[in-house]
Amino acid sequence: MVNGYIFDLDGTIYLDNQLIDGAAEAIRCLRERGDKIVFLTNKSISTRYDYLTKLNNLGIGANIQEIINSNYITAKYLKQRMSKTDAVFIIGEEALFEEIADENITITDDPKKANYVILGWDRMFNYEKINSAYQAWVHNQATFVATNPDRTCPVYGGQIPDCAAMIGALEGVTGQSIDLIMGKPSKFAANFVVNEVLKMDPSKCFMVGDRLETDIRMGNENGLNSVLVLTGITTLDMIKESEYKPTYTLESIKDIVDMKNMISSG
Ligand SMILES: [Mg+2]
Secondary structure (H helix, E strand, O other): OOOEEEEOOEOOOEEOOEEOOOHHHHHHHHHHOOOEEEEEEOOOOOOHHHHHHHHHHOOOOOOHHHEEEHHHHHHHHHHHHOOOOOOEEEEOOHHHHHHHHHOOOOEOOOHHHOOEEEEOOOOOOOHHHHHHHHHHHHHHOOEEEEOOOOOEEEEOOEEEEOHHHHHHHHHHHHOOOOOEEOOOOOHHHHHHHHHHHHOOOHHHEEEEEOOHHHHHHHHHHOOOEEEEEOOOOOOHHHHHHOOOOOOEEEOOHHHOOOOOOOOEOO
């Protein structure tokens, strides 16, 4: 039986620039038996091609169609939803601009012409950008769309603020919740990967990741099998405390092939 495996990247396949022991062999083994593979990350400051290069350099063969990030899901969603006369104002980094431009979506730097504001992780975020987004909202009732809901991103030695910091700033000035949040754990991300990329029944898909509130939650809420790996930020104690219980828990991705080392199930 062919299954689909959706792998988170950081904490699941690698930690920073270090491949997790056994990851390359596990993925090779799944491919050899005919399973389908997708890599899915929320991180919006790198392009899909950056991840392709990184995976290839770490010894994991992949092609670009298998690599999905929150920018790509956002661009594909907006392309379907927007009309030709619509325009977006973007808060984010170069990778996000590139992905939106690749879909031939009109990008404007004039907030009064924007009826969508896209928010991604932006390490040059400032007051001027908050004001621009606010003016698009006031003058044009712009729809706010964020690439991902992550509060922080793990980095070597700690964590740094992620897209939720930008979301919080805009929710602060409008007094309203943001309209749409793409990426994990949203149904947009799950539907896109399952229906558009894997093209499989969700019950045959396994979402494999290290974060309960994104990876595992998305799997559970969208009819996928969820698999937590303990090589990232989650400990066994955290599973007990969380409302998002994985279907399977593994020490590491290297156990994915037969799951015989499964150490708990929810
Ligand atoms: Mg992760």
